[in-house]
Structure formats: structure tokens, C-alpha cells
Amino acid sequence: MAGSTPSIQSKDAADRLSPPHLSLASRSVHADDGISAHRAVAPALHVSSTFRYSSDPEELVTLGNVDPLAPRDSHIYSRVSGPNTTRLEAVYTSILGGEALTYTSGLAAFHAMLVFLNPKRIAIGDGYHGCHGVIQLLSRLTGLKQLPLDCAIEELQPGDVIHVETPLNPTGEARDLAFYAEKARKAGAYLTVDATFGPPPLQRPLDFGADVVMHSGTKYLGGHSDLLCGVLAFNPKRGDEWINQLRSDRVFLGSVMGSLEGWLGLRSVRTLELRVKQQSESATEIVRWLEEQRKEPNSPVAALVERIQHASLQPEASQPGSWLQKQMPNGYGPVFAIWLPDSDTAKRLPSKLELFAHATSLGGVESLIEWRAMSDSTVDPRLLRVSIGVEGVEDLKADLLHGLGELLKERK
Numbered sequence: 001m002a003g004s005t006p007s008i009q010s011k012d013a014a015d016r017l018s019p020p021h022l023s024l025a026s027r028s029v030h031a032d033d034g035i036s037a038h039r040a041v042a043p044a045l046h047v048s049s050t051f052r053y054s055s056d057p058e059e060l061v062t063l064g065n066v067d068p069l070a071p072r073d074s075h076i077y078s079r080v081s082g083p084n085t086t087r088l089e090a091v092y093t094s095i096l097g098g099e100a101l102t103y104t105s106g107l108a109a110f111h112a113m114l115v116f117l118n119p120k121r122i123a124i125g126d127g128y129h130g131c132h133g134v135i136q137l138l139s140r141l142t143g144l145k146q147l148p149l150d151c152a153i154e155e156l157q158p159g160d161v162i163h164v165e166t167p168l169n170p171t172g173e174a175r176d177l178a179f180y181a182e183k184a185r186k187a188g189a190y191l192t193v194d195a196t197f198g199p200p201p202l203q204r205p206l207d208f209g210a211d212v213v214m215h216s217g218t219k220y221l222g223g224h225s226d227l228l229c230g231v232l233a234f235n236p237k238r239g240d241e242w243i244n245q246l247r248s249d250r251v252f253l254g255s256v257m258g259s260l261e262g263w264l265g266l267r268s269v270r271t272l273e274l275r276v277k278q279q280s281e282s283a284t285e286i287v288r289w290l291e292e293q294r295k296e297p298n299s300p301v302a303a304l305v306e307r308i309q310h311a312s313l314q315p316e317a318s319q320p321g322s323w324l325q326k327q328m329p330n331g332y333g334p335v336f337a338i339w340l341p342d343s344d345t346a347k348r349l350p351s352k353l354e355l356f357a358h359a360t361s362l363g364g365v366e367s368l369i370e371w372r373a374m375s376d377s378t379v380d381p382r383l384l385r386v387s388i389g390v391e392g393v394e395d396l397k398a399d400l401l402h403g404l405g406e407l408l409k410e411r412k
């Protein structure tokens, strides 16, 4: 087994970001074309955990195992790299705009990122509570200190981290990345962005000054509620140094994605743009419609939905040239939040719906709704998080209207 990582993946870095003229949709389907030892159109599922060295003793090179038949698809041991995840990383690199590495889960990626950057302080706001759990764990080991996201710039020192989640879990509201990039620059801190709720084609945080963009690939990148995945992509201005160290760290953290997940991830990323565009459009339309229904005196929406939050309702969404329009030019995230009058009513709504599954997570082709108190005790118990899938938008509206109507009858 390798003591550190071979360089066979990094030499193709420039190739993997290219060709720049291709669209996101084409890159999602073709960025890994060159990485295959055979002619099959669909990727094979390789389950091997280990790979033969050359049978010629003269060709044995420590930490190198280049197969002359497949120089871009050569491996040693699957904790270092494997065929499926290597192809998946080639596609993620191309579509995220910086060298990408995959991990067992979003939180494993966040953990690996903090182990690498090893900040003394991290400025972070609300958002996904699991990231706060990782910070607490690291605080025990390293004394890492947590600061509010909007702390005074004087509280930050060079090497610290500003971590921005945008759009935010669970409300789907966006945050201004250019603002935090400038703050990080002034403080000498790193800007890291959890872009899970805004995958391509909705936003490109590396273009807005992020040093690292992170995704829970379990959500939109995976898109079918059947795989766990985490992704880190690095700003090209960091060169090869960061990616090489992180790849090497991952060998020892052991948080490498499995072959089946890598294969599922590739299957999924082919349709990323189609799915996300549709989900974003449908979510924005449903939010617009709910707001309209709230003004209809006889609608169950008016009787029960007290508040809605989503990036499309932020004032900047309707200001031409605003930071939000610049940051998310192709649409807003497909998740939003609604508030019902009380916790008991909120708890009952999912049971009245046919198309929305009552489940945690988001980003899959199936629409989900979650009474968020089920998985995050810090969230207002009147809040429901809604993740829009790829079903027909009118069917989803009808389901919500019917479910709210049934709930209203029970309350009368």
C-alpha cells in the first residue's frame, strides 16, 4: 500500500478543466471520456480494491503503477484512487471550475477541509447543524474557536476560515459571496463555501472568490436519494499544492468514496443540469404561487401558511444587477421553507400529502417535505422544509392545496 499518493491523477489537471468551450451539460456527459480502458459507452462498475503491478520488474516504480493501456485510469489501492471515483472527480472538476476530490459524505468533506486548513478560528452562521457538530469535534482536538459569521473583521486573523453556506439550510435564502470574499481577503482568512443547496448551473462560488467549495453530493449532484457523497473543489489560484496535500490526507483519513457510489454518482451527474434547472424553476413557481394563494381569502394556503422563505423572495431577487442576480443568474435553489401556525399543525401536514415524501434530505428527483424538528432541534418547530423534485409542477401544487385543505378541515 502506498505511503503517500501517486501523481498519476494530478498531471491531467489542466485537461480536466477543459475544454472551456463546452457547456455544463456537455461537460457533465463527456469530461471523463478519456478515462477508460475500454470502448463501452456507459461506465463499468469496478469493485476491485487492489490493482496488479506490472509483471516486468524493470517497470516497478514506488508509488507509481501506470498501466500503458490506460495511463489515465491507473491505480494501486482503492483507498488512494479507483476507476469509478476518478472518472467522477474528472467530471466534478470540469463542472465546478476547480480540481475536485470526493469523500464518503458531505461531512467527511467538511472534516477533511478543516483538517487541511487547520484554522484557529472559524466564522460560521446558522445553517446545516452537522457542520457545527464537526466544528465541536475539532474544538476538542485543536481548540478551534467558533465565531459568528458576521463577527468584526478584527476578530479574524490570517489563516482563519470564513465558512458561508449558500443558499442556506433550511430556508433556501442566499448570502452575498462577494461580500464575504472581500472580508476574508482583508483578514487574510480563507473563504470556504457550502454550495450544497445551489449546485451547477445555479452558482459558481469559485468565481466569486471562494478558496474551497464544498458540496454534500448526497443531494443534487447525486440527485436520486441513493448515494452518500462529499465533494471539495479548489480555486485554481491555489495551484497543485492544495489538491496534492488533500489527496494525500484522504489516504490517511480513509474517507474515500466507495466504487458503487462513484458509479452511481457518474450515472447521476449526466443529467445534473436538466434536473436542477427543472427543480429550480418548479420551486420558484411554487413559491410564487403560494405567495399568491396567501392573498386568496378562501384558500387553505391563506388560512395555514404564515410565512415562506426562499431566495426568490429576497428583495435583491427583483433588483436588476443586485448581488443575488449576479451570484445566481440561472435560478434559485429548489428548497424553501414554510411556517404553519403552530408546531402541531406543522407536524401533521406531511401526513396529508401524496406526492411529497415525509423524509429528511433533499436534492433528489422525488419531492420531499420535512417537519424540520424531526432532525434539527434548533429549528422553529412550526417550520417545514420543502425540497422540490422533478414531478409535474401542477401536480405538486394540487397536492399541497389538497393536503392543506384536509388539514384545515381537521382544525375546524
Ligand SMILES: Cc1ncc(COP(=O)(O)O)c(C=O)c1O
Binding pocket: 105, 106, 107, 108, 128, 130, 165, 169, 194, 196, 197, 215, 216, 217, 218, 219, 228, 229, 230, 361
Ligand atoms: C448544507 C449541507 N451541508 C452538508 C450536509 C452534510 O452532507 P452529508 O449528509 O452528505 O454528510 C448537509 C446534509 O443535509 C447539508 O444540508
